[in-house]
Amino acid sequence: MHTVAVLALDKVVPFDLATPIEVFTRTRLPDGRPAYRLRVCGAAPSVDAGAFTLQVPWGLDGLSGADTIILPGCAELTEVPREVLDALRDAAARGARLASICSGAFVLAATGLLDGRRATTHWAGAAALAARHPAIEVDPDVLYVDNGQFLTSAGAAAGLDLCLHLIRRDHGSAVAADAARLSVMPLEREGGQAQFIVHDQPPVPRGSALEPVLSWLEDNRAKELTLEDVAAYAGMSTRTLNRRFREQTGSTPLQWLLRARVRQAQYLLETTDRPVDLVATEVGFGSVTAFRERFKRVVGTSPHGYRAAFRRTAP
CATH class of the missing domain: 3.40.50.880 (Class I glutamine amidotransferase (GATase) domain)
Structure with missing residues (x-):
């Protein structure tokens, strides 16, 4: 035995x-x-x-x-x-x-x-x-x-x-x-x-020049944003913006934005019955295929798999 x-x-x-x-x-x-x-x-x-x-x-x-x-x-x-x-x-x-x-x-x-x-x-x-x-x-x-x-x-x-x-x-x-x-x-x-990890964004020092930019990105994450759009709002060149982001968040502006979209998608999958393609649109992904690929890369499972594991009654 x-x-x-x-x-x-x-x-x-x-x-x-x-x-x-x-x-x-x-x-x-x-x-x-x-x-x-x-x-x-x-x-x-x-x-x-x-x-x-x-x-x-x-x-x-x-x-x-x-x-x-x-x-x-x-x-x-x-x-x-x-x-x-x-x-x-x-x-x-x-x-x-x-x-x-x-x-x-x-x-x-x-x-x-x-x-x-x-x-x-x-x-x-x-x-x-x-x-x-x-x-x-x-x-x-x-x-x-x-x-x-x-x-x-x-x-x-x-x-x-x-x-x-x-x-x-x-x-x-x-x-x-x-x-x-x-x-x-x-x-x-x-x-x-990875699906059990809370994917918070890296903290940014209070009073940092990026603080209003990050708030703006959170408020506008569902829109189609380019690096040039973010740089224009920040009043910086794209090169300076990328450097500041890497120094203070460890990622690029677009990587930060994608992670914010995935985090919001997790919340919607947990608390609503909205179809996955609608969730993808609401958080700012242009196609459901791109959403599924990005979600699985960050979270480690599919949107459907995540919902099955973490679905709770909507408030």
Whole structure:
């Protein structure tokens, strides 16, 4: 039987810890037998889980012989104990599969096993992971990354996506689909974690020369605007306008405008029943095709997919 070890370190995130425990212990093979044997392991017998203290039945010796090791996220993690890193490296050397949930990617990254590979984590921690481990190609837009032996996933619910993916790899789609139904979860979700990120525009210092220009762009985003139109309103040359925008927002005027249109489209898709082509027109896109392409590039899913995920009753 396939053995899954879940490693609980101090400040472990309870949700990340519980997800693999629930999913793997409930998974059944077609004949009704359990698909997995599960161990909860720790570097110490007692683990601080924030709201409670967890007594773990296995030490790091429980990692030996495990076919898969899951690394849940930790609310605080300054340094991974050396004995933990050594145990994970030893497990990898004998061929064990290592998978992280949310900030558990920082633990896996500390082993060096992700160097030269693509990985993900919660979008809020992606920049920190990339800065701390520059040898890793961090992708903040996906729900999980499968490198074969090493897998990483984004925050919270993406851990469930990862577990279902592992079940499908081990036992096929039928067993994974049953596990997904027990979790009231689709076997595959459309899009990546980009759809869950609030795409606010970069802040502009109060009193900046661009402040009235940005307000004007917000008010006129539904109109067909050219760079020359924006420069004329700002009283600047197009070259100066582009330079000021890059200095103060990190993007060009037209990129900023497109993002503002997408942000407004997200609001309309969430709060109204207007058809997608009408939403595209209302926020300023000349064609619905251009709108769909830009929306998917920014948000990571289609307008229809976004509405299905985030639709709420219109006020």
